Amino acid sequence: MIALLPDPAGLLGFLGAGLILNLTPGADVMFALASGARGGPRAGIAAALGVSLGCLFHVALTAGGVAALLAASPAAFDAIRYAGAAYLLWLAVRSWRAGLATAEARAGGGLAAIGRGALTNILNPKVALFILAFLPQFADPARGPVWAQLLLLGGLFALTAFFVTALYGAAGGALRTRLARRARLLNRIAAGVFAGLAARLALA
Template sequence: MEYSTLGLFVIAAVTLIIIPGPAVLYIMARSIDQGKKAGLVSALGVSLGGSVHVLAGAIGVSAILMTSATAINIVKYLGAAYLVYLGCKTLFSTSDRTTSEMTQAPRKKLVKIFYQSALVEVMNPKTALFFLAFFPQFISPSAGSVTVQFFLLGTIFIILALICDGLYAVLAASIRQRILDSKVNSKLQNRITGYFYIVLGVFSALASPSKT
């Protein structure tokens, strides 16, 4: 893959990752409730679960795209449409939860937290759909093996997400009482996330079809 493509992917991935989503809020909740170690273990578990989706996606997308020269473009258009759908759904979400309401997670041992976090992520179909929608936008059959490209992008994404999640866990642990006492409304987060998904989806659609 070209370095420019990888650079664009990293920029888009980092922008997506730093916006707190359900996984980050879960990790922060663990960190606030049980301390930094619990938060970091949760981040590791989520990363393991995400890795399973990456592996499955790499195999599945490769099998699909090898069936037709135009399949990559179909996948990209469907992916772009799904990103716009995610944006609209998030943007018009009526959720009005506060940070303090998201920290009511029952206490568990670190080993259980790790496996629970991994299982929750593995069983989350939204993660798989997101990877299938996002990664193909940066994949080109002419650049080599689709499987290798998907796996490479997935590995980069998981590493970046793990670093970011770990930082959120440390941050939450360091200011746990302040966060517990806060009344941060989720509507602003929904707006920011929703608009970004829509912009990313439109950009992806305009960038398709790719050269094959």
């Protein structure tokens, strides 16, 4: 398995690039932050785990060549994109209508947050295209099967993404803990974030 990885310099470059990309606030980071603000630190970390699982789904698609087919089919790309936007908009409506102490918030939203994070990431075809463009740059047929290299590199990328996104999600949860008496305001802030992500996905 180690033989499938780039040389130390190449691996360091891959991990460094992945870390920089993950540290840059994007849709996944904003989703984890909003989830944490809505349901607490556990929900934010759980959302990050879901996002990473969704990332692994796109890695598998890339390794299997499906992502390339998606990139070549504008109709399929748009269908998935609009489905993702609709799902985020639905989350926005739920957050806006949430009361001061919903059962989901009290429970921390663990499994539900994982599912939301995974589904949000899976329904974002831009993630598939990013993975398709990023991972192959660090693969080399001389080291062995390219599909195996992509899976291994993608796993490393998803792992680093989880830790970074989880920190953001926990930070969002800390915000909720400090402002617990303003839960309604935080729910509406989360709703605004989800709605913004939906618009960004649908209109971009």
